[in-house]
Amino acid sequence: MKELHQKISEGLVAADLELVKQLVEDALDKGVSAIDILDNGLLIGMDVVGKRFKAGDMWIPEVIRCSKIMHASLDILRPHLAEGDIKATGTVVIGTVEGDLHDIGKNLVSMMLQGAGFKVFDLGTNIKPQDFVEAVKTHTPDILGMSALLTTTMPKMDETIKALNEAGIRDKVKVMAGGAPVTQAFVDKIGADAYGANAAAATEKAKALVA
């Protein structure tokens, strides 16, 4: 069985969609549990992907492809997962702040979070503080992620945190901020919980927040 897990994680790293789908189905046929395939095959592969990306050996389009394979595998596994299984990692609500339409980085983070087993509600771009608040109320996520590329839209992150405070739900959710101009100092200033300099770092930070 160990060998099969290894083949799945290696197939994922090699970004071979057909192979991974086949291996996942084989594993299910052989009676391996869905959560076992997820934890000891797919997620281990995504971990390698994250590390290689950070080292500069894997490139963004490759990471995206691996994430897509992860999603396709999850679609196969989902009917076999028990009620409690899927909550394995955590839930994230994510979006680009009001006045900002840039979403390449946000989409990447969203994909990598999903790759790492998070359930992600992606609100899209140009999201008003009040809309973030509503989404947190609706989905009760572990983490709220905000993205901005423009220095002029960064203050919206501060406003969103204030809106969470006013709604009395700031302590119900961890807040992460990211985007090219965002720094640790800025994140500290607005009172967010964490920040990742890039998609891989953000995924690591998110995992740490829900651990």
Place this chain on the structure above:
Amino acid sequence: MRRVSRSGIGTTAGFGLGAFSRDELDTIHYATLQILQDTGVKVMSEKALEIFHGGGASIERYEGYGIVKIPSYLVEECTFWAPRAIVYDARNPNDDYVAEPNRVGFTTFGGCINVIDPITRELRQATKKDCGDIARVCDYLDEICVIERSVNSTDAPDGTQSVHNLEAILKNTGKHIFIGADSPRALNVMTELAATCAGGKENFKKRPIFTVLVCPMSPLCLHDNTCDVIIESAMSGLGITVIPMALSGGTSTATLAGTLVTHNAEVLSSIVLAQLTKKGLPCTYGSSSTILDLRFGTSSIGSPEFGMINASIAKMAQYYRLPCWVGGGASDSKVPDIQSGYEFTLSATLSALAGGNILFGAGVLEQGLTFDYAKLVMDAEMIRMIQIAIKGIAITDEMLAMDVIHEVGPGGAYITHEHSLGVMRSQSQSRLFDRRCRDDWLELTRGESMRERAYETAIDILQSHSPIPLPDVVSEAMSEIVAEFEEEVKMTEKNTRSSRD
């Protein structure tokens, strides 16, 4: 959608530099012919004077030299005899270098006498060990296409340095070598050394693994040693690269156009001598020309003029349809700093755009006096970038990717499209240069300057890279040849001294 073939559309492969019109190149050529015919060249070797005379040049004899005046037909004919495209054979056949028109490769500067020690970072005299070590780093670096003798073995006795240089280099690289010879006799010994490496004299003749650098003395002089080394090379069938050092304002006119003319005359007269000695000898059109900085009295190789002169010389070589060896990427800075980076990039880019076949300049500082290991490694990184830049942008159906543009549409994302995945690895990649975000850069480098990482890289390469090996018997035979020659030089000197006494 159907996009069928196009017929006869004009295309340009790669970015280039149109330095001169055909008329301007002709003008330089005619001016050179006139100099060679009317002003002449001072030749100090009796053997060479005889060869020039036999070929049809007129000789005016003076005490200890002759003024050679070469008719234009002889110049035209001899430049035509030299082979067009040259393959520089290497001990490792994978490293054979093809110098077809506009193929742009890089190597180091040559003949430095100092190095900055990569460990102590102190300036000291270059040794035979450095000569070998630098060759080993260059053997490892893909960006370096051939090996130039970058530093002199200043710890070896006078008159034997070129032999020691070659021994050190042969043991550390499988690539083709460009190297000067102290004397015709030293060249004999060097040929013997290389033949030992290349599996015997016959094999060496078929695949000569080194080319001889010969240096006329500007303005318009061919010294006896230069002539005799050219003749000896030609007799042994060894290709030559002619590298006059016309210093604009010092040994050539202070105007750059005039410098190109006398430089050209110096190269062409050397080629005439080589071709008259052996028709068809491979001749590389070379240069070490630049300006004499008339403010400080230094031969500046970090100046824009260094790039302008050498890019122009590449154009002259193309005019004669000869492979070329030109400067590109040198520096006057005393340390591998920001100045050295700027200076590297300007002249290397100019000469690369001009289509020079081999650009020398990597690793050098201080007007060519000092070699630095970190600079060599940093230059290699920039060489990779320049080689990508000169490839230009191909305008083809495949590269326009119209279907992808339609498919992604307004507001779509290319980063997630399979097309990007397929072509992404053609993007330039930085290794030493840092393109990461600040946090990742800080984590990875602790904020250390690139220069520190470059020294570490050089030391790593020295410790871990092993060039294509030589059998022990060959290494031993080489050491013997060198020791014998050293003894021979010692004896000759002793005899000369005693005959004087």
